[in-house]
Amino acid sequence: MIAIGALSRRTGVNIETIRYYERIGLMPKPGRTESGRRRYGTPDVQQLAFIRHARELGFDIATIRTMLGLREMPNASCEEVSRIAQDQLAAVDDRIARLLGLKDELTRMIGSCANGKVADCRIIEVMANHVSLAARPGQNSS
Amino acid sequence: MIAIGALSRRTGVNIETIRYYERIGLMPKPGRTESGRRRYGTPDVQQLAFIRHARELGFDIATIRTMLGLREMPNASCEEVSRIAQDQLAAVDDRIARLLGLKDELTRMIGSCANGKVADCRIIEVMANHVSLAARPGQNSS
């Protein structure tokens, strides 16, 4: 049984974020010491590690919640998790393709600037006039 | 001179977002018709296109503000913009590398699930126990 600080260090998840996950019901309410401090065991470490990893993979909280729910469900849940993962894979592929495009353009922009003349720099104009990469407003490409 | 709806369609930026940009001073206050409707000209279209494109490239609003400011500055501003773009390129490269790692893992996860037996699906366990991607600086995850 470890304290929240140790759980944080062990999983790389911020203490405030752990409490936030508890608040929104993504992590179960842990046991407490007599003085009211949270105590976590191995299953908590596992679950939080899973959550962190899933967040890194780009899954949103609702999806993670679903996956955690599937854990306790009867058979066929694997197919469901797999389907979710497949959707996510497509999204990841899409992001990679977009980022590769962005990389090309940034490289081109930097190159067009590097050859000396300040007056010739057209980064902003180039960006303004460039055709949109993908019509997906609101997508955060992180 | 066009209305906000036309500007939105032309640039792919949501009307609400255009007004938001005006509110935070990222877009200048436009002229108005007698009845109070916003009217935009070519420079507005250009600036908004630039902003949208920069957002797609992953620049945050503060950085875009800086770049727009540099536009009106004397020489040497190109080097500044170029430096900002270079920083951004490094960040984009980092994201691509991480996403490629994630893609591998998702693929592996889906594969491990695809061979029939429900009881053998270990997606969640795999994810819980996998070493964190982020905490591996310099590691080549491909």
Next chain:
DNA sequence: GGTTGCTCCTGTAGTGGCTACAGGATGTAC
């Protein structure tokens, strides 16, 4: 002239996923 239906207006509040306090209690090391 009336009506339908689209666009636009302001203002405020909500979203996701955290993150940062304030103000206090508890635990540990010297």
Next chain:
DNA sequence: GTACATCCTGTAGCCACTACAGGAGCAACC
């Protein structure tokens, strides 16, 4: 015993939007 770290609750803030509510303006057709 005292200094300092860690923890507690609760609330408010962050970014970059997005979604209303409740109303006004405008264009087209009958």
